[in-house]
Amino acid sequence: MRYGAGLIDAGGFILPNVNKLLEYRLSFPDVVYRNEPVPIIVNATFENVASIDGIVSDPDGSEFLLDFTGTTTYLRSCVFAETAKLGKYDLSIKIVDMQGNVTEFGRDFYVVVNPENGVINDMTLPEQVTFNDTLPISVVFENVGDSDYEVMLEVQILDDEALVGSVESDRRVVGAGSTTAFDLSWVANRHPGTMLLRAVASFEGGVSVQEGAFAIHDNDPPILSDATFDESLIVNEPALIVVEVTDLSAVSGNITVKNPSGDVFVMPLVTLSRTGDRSVLAGTYTGTNDSGDYTFNITVCDSAGFCTSSDSHVFSVTGYVGSHLIVISEQEGSKPERYRETLSDDGCYVSLWDKSVSGLPTLLYMERFDMVIWSTGNYGGDNVDKESSDLMMNYTGNGGRLVLEGPDIAFGHGCDDFMKNVAHSIFQDDIALSDSEIPMTVTHNHPLFAGILHNISFNASSSPYPDSLAPSDGGVELAEWRTGGSAIVAYNGNGTKTLFIPFMLDALDSAECLFIRNAVDWMLTDENNADLVIGDISYNYLIEGNNPINIKVENTGLSDTTGVRIDILVDGVSEETVSVDVSSNDCTNLAPTLALESGIHELKVELNSDCSVVEQNYLNNIETVNVRVATLAPDLIPVAVSSDIGDAIVDISALVENVGGNDVNDLVVEFRIDDNLLGRETVNLGCGQTRNVSMEWQKEEGLFDLLIMLNPVREIVESNYSNNNISQTLYVCSKSGILIIDDCDTEDYSTDEPCSADEFETVLLKNGYCTVVWNETEKGIPTIENLNRFDIVIWSAGDYWNTVLNESDAAILEQYNGGIVFEGSDLTSDHPDDPFL
Incomplete structure (x- = not known):
């Protein structure tokens, strides 16, 4: 055993x-x-x-x-x-x-057998043994009992509590009162380090255990293979140095770099992998901000303290006059090389940074580049951890330009500060695409889509789990999914540009390369360009037919513009396209005439829809307003009705409006109570005009049906008679004031309709009480001043439970001196043995 x-x-x-x-x-x-x-x-x-x-x-x-x-x-x-x-x-x-x-x-x-009848009383082994040598083990067992029995000895070798080897003896009879020595050996073929040796003597009904430690040593120093690195870099490009080391134990080391100025830097190596006795170590040097030759050597040591140093190596750094961006890939499957391959002929140099190898770059290092692309590939795990998100928030907060690419980023962050401050959008849905191809529709004209169809094919097999977004914090949707939600969101403000793509760009198939080039062109647009914005859209009272629309176009940028295209659309249909010139820090006013039909319409004005003018910001080129166009004939409507209840008189007021296109004279406004005529008033009402019409009524107590009718016998020709009336219940109370507290701000409820406050209100109103309902979810906890205005308080909890009548509620009620009625199915359940109740 x-x-x-x-x-x-x-x-x-x-x-x-x-x-x-x-x-x-x-x-x-x-x-x-x-x-x-x-x-x-x-x-x-x-x-x-x-x-x-x-x-x-x-x-x-x-x-x-x-x-x-x-x-x-x-x-x-x-x-x-x-x-x-x-x-x-x-x-x-x-x-x-x-x-x-x-x-x-x-x-x-x-x-x-009594376990105390046998014991290991001695164990001898060396403190250390050389790798692959034999470890001699001597164990002495003593039978302290009064009868003979068989004993078997097992020696177990443990490395960090894991059994890595064992040796067993044959069974031997140990006489009563005598000792027996067991001599065993074990070949030390495990990696160097400290091991635990456990000797276990088993006999009939008993066991004795003794432990000791020994060390396996490797007397050979580590063996270094040739280092792998790029011999030619450009300024600021990271120097990734990888070396393979052969040693029986775990190794560690560092790289010593001397820059062209003679300054020396030492940086640690990190272990990327270890298989058997082979370790792969790497270090990333980022001090390449000067042109010239950099020399370095590598030192690696094993656990026994034996070290090996490499020969001196050299890499050269040269200057570069074009744009320089860096692609930071979170996962191996991010395929960062596609950016380098796509942009190689565009006068833009692409450096690569593998987070899984080099860790996180510093903020100061990221800010050396003209822009950053952060890609997670199709990896669906813990994308963009807290350290990464904090780094990107600091980078964009300092005016950085960032392209963020990858699915499940939004899924993992939801609506946290990273999403709001970096992605400028929040997570809406995780899309599981069943179709191999689905269309993505462009919703905002932008240089990103130059040369790309507005219905972009999306190959779901290349990125099967994209996220859908909702723009936030200044973000603007550029494209949407057919299934709903934003597919691409951009932000441009305060010197910062971000582009969030919640999928892997491989899904764009043949359009991917052009999209990447367009995205980088936009990111690197010179801030000295023009910036076109719509300063104002104004108009007079709109009546069906031809109407002038006043449009103010401003250029807040630093360059003059000519031939700026301006599109004017009504309900998504182009009504007019014009071209204007706008100088820097100047404006142009337009007054196109639009033929409009009556009704509610969406008026959209878009600048530079063809992106022919290079701008600092294309996201502020669209302005949309909803406009109401009146019919030619009058259209008379009662907008609202109110009442002021005095001691003897009730003053009833009706707000009436002519939303049509012609003035009216002698408009009859008829007041009825409980279908009985109270009186009529006559007013003149111009088109688009609003007037207040009042009438007094001798006060009576109770509930009354109040009806206001305009143009009751249709003496005036209108475009619409169906909206001429408005009704309301007029309540004149005569009894005590009662405040009904709807205690609905609880954590749960036990029925589908837990509220009882409405039932209290209905009964009390019919009986003439002056009643007010206070909804705690909407208004919070009432103050003592609110309560003291009423003679009685009804605390209605209905079928709500868990935190019914909480501590704050109780504190207010303890200050109230009027009558209180408590109602609720779980009041006592929520407050067992509560002295307040």
Whole structure:
């Protein structure tokens, strides 16, 4: 039996085992040590035992008769002492009562060796051994018992609690009171380091354990393979240096770099992988901000302190006059090389940074580049961790230009500060695309889509789990998914540009390369260009037919513009396109005439829709307003009705409006209460004009149906008669003021319609009480000033529960001196033993 695999201290079993039968209970120990007596007790429920006979059979089959004696009239006992043999003993008991009934028991118990009868009293092994040499082990076991037994020794080798090797001896008989030496050996073929040796001596019913430590040493220094690095770099390009090391133990090291000025920098190597005795280490040097030759050498040491240094290596850094961007890839599958391949002929140099190899770059290093592309590829795990998101927030907060590419970024961040401040959008949905290709529609003209169709094919097999977004914090949607939600969101403000693409660009297939070039061109646009914005859209009262629209176009940029295209659309349909010139820091006013039909319309003005003028910002080129166009004929509507209840008079006011295109004279406004004519007023109302018409009513108490009718007999020709009336319930109360608190700001409720406040209000209004309902979810907790305005407070909790009548509620009510009615199915459940209630 292996130590740690089920062997337990037999002494723990020596507890009475009580067998409960209806009339008799038999008690005896399950396990005893060798030569220990076994007490056996029979406890009878009644004084009805005539005789008890018992037999014990030992492991060899020998039988022994038991002699029971009476301790009391209920208890019979005996002692079995023949426990010299180890193993299982069978116990048979036969009980006969006074009526001749027989009850039989068949049980067993075990005899084991006392663990204290054997011990490892010595273990010898060297403190250290050389790798692949033999480790000699000597263990001395002593039998301190009074009988001979067999012993087997196992030696276990453990590395960080993991079993890495073992050796077993043959079984040997160790005589009583004597010692035996076990000499074993083990080939130290594990990697160097400190190991634990555990010697386990197992014998019949017992075990003895002793532990010791030793070290495996490797006397050979690490072997370095040739370092891998780029011999030619441009200024600010990261110098990635990779070296393969062969050594039996784990290794560590550093790179010492001397720059062209003679300054020396030491940076640590990180371990990328270890397979067997081969380790791959890497270091990334970012101090390449000067042209010239850089020399470096590598030093690697193993766990025994043996070190190896490489020869001196050289890489050269040259200047570059074009744009320089860096692609930071989070995962191996990000395929950053596609950016380098796409942009190689565009006068733009692309440096690559692998986060899984080089870790995170510093903020100062990122800011050396003209722009940053941060790509996660199609990896669906923990994209953009907190350190990465904080870095990007600092970068964009300082005016950086960032393209963020990858699915599940939004899914992982939801609507946190990173999404709001960097992506300028929030997560809307995780899209699982079933179609191999779906269209993505451009919704905002932008240089990103130059040369690309507005319905862009999306190959779902290349990026199967994109996110859909909702723009936020100044973000502007550039394209949308067919399934809904934004597919691309851009931001341009305060010197910062960001472009968030919540999928891998490989899904754009043939359009990918052109999209990448367009995106980089936009990101690197000179801030000295023009910036066209719509300063204002104004108009007079609009009546169906021809209407002039005043449009102010401003150029807030630093360059003059000519031939700026201006598109004017109504309900998505182009109505007019004009071309204007706008100088820097100047404006141009337009007044195109549009033929408009009556109704509500979306008026959209877009500047530079063809992107022919290079701008600092294309995201502010669109302005959309909703306009109402009146019919030629008048259209008379009552907008609102109100009442002012005095001591004897109720002043009823109606706000009426002519939303049509012609003036009216002698408009009749009719007031009715409970379908009885209260009176009429006559007013003149110009097109687009609003007037207030009032009438007094002698106050009566109760509920009344108030109806206001315009042009009741249709003496005036209108474009629409269906909107001429407005009705309202007029309530004049006569009794006490009652405040109904709707305590609905709880954590849960027990029915589909938990609110009772409406029912209270309906009954009280019908009975003439001056009633106000206070919704705690909408208005919060009322103040004591609110409560003191009323004679009675009804605290209505309905079927809400969990935090009904919370501490703040109770504190307000304790200050109130009026009458209180509590209502709610869970008030007492939420407040058991509460002295307040």
